[in-house]
Amino acid sequence: MKTIGLIGGMSWESSLLYYQIINQHVKKRLGGHHSAKSLMYSVDFHEIKTLQHQGNWAEATNIMIESAQKLEKSGADLIVICTNTMHKMAHEVEEAVSIPLIHIADSTANEIVKDGIQKVALLGTAFTMEQDFYKGRLSEKFGLEVIVPNEVDRSVVHDIIYQELCLGIINEESKQMYLKIINDLIQQGAEAVILGCTEITLLISQDDCVIPVYDTTRLHAVSAVDFALN
Known part of the structure; x- marks a missing residue:
């Protein structure tokens, strides 16, 4: 070992x-x-x-x-x-x-590709959602189409991570906000959602979503x- x-x-x-x-x-x-x-x-x-x-x-x-x-x-x-x-x-x-x-992106993308999914929604910090170091790796190395929330929703996702989840605070209202954002991304064609911040798994699980959830942690x-x- x-x-x-x-x-x-x-x-x-x-x-x-x-x-x-x-x-x-x-x-x-x-x-x-x-x-x-x-x-x-x-x-x-x-x-x-x-x-x-x-x-x-x-x-x-x-x-x-x-x-x-x-x-x-x-x-x-x-x-x-x-x-x-x-x-x-x-x-x-x-x-x-x-x-x-x-x-971490490779560990996640390998499972997504294995499952035959092509278009994924990415939730994470603003840095992860907006910069290319993560999205670019998913698209260039694995051929995935990656979509993220709009600017307002990205701010919501980011703030809940830093102001709540990183402090161990689990808020039902925040969970519902996340689920609304995920549902909006489903309407845009997302076949699955990547929990692209290791704290999001404290708030969202597969049981909460109608599409596959990939827990990066x-x-x-x-x-x-x-x-x-x-």
Whole structure:
């Protein structure tokens, strides 16, 4: 079993899910008392959030690189960035270490393609929905058509992530707002929805939607285990 290196704390609410899912999947694969060999370097999310909203991606990249290098030096055999947004600097992190990085968009897109879906709705932070580092990878590498909410709805999705979900606040009214936004995207032809922020799974599940829901947190964590065991 390889040792999984996790860059966590963005937020720790979703990092908790990563740890849980990874160990559950190892137990499912190996049985008995097996659990995952893993290391987590958890950053201070306040610092990351501030840099994101200042647009200081260079300093945020430095933090991600340093985190990955610390994990590699500590014995990690692979890197998992436990957040969608910070895959903005995934390439730079990959270049800075000699161990593989499991990309969250790849883990998600592989399942979507396998299911024969072509047009997907993407929910996430404004950075993920508006910038090309995530949407571009889905379209260029996997041939997916990706649609996102309108500007007003993107702001709603973004604010609920940072003001509620990252703080562990689960609000039924916010859930209904998300579901309305998803339904609007269905009307635009979305065949499935990507929960493209690792906290959204705290609010929305497959039971809430009439189209397939791709939980990036779970898919990413399971991909890490599959790599670690294979």
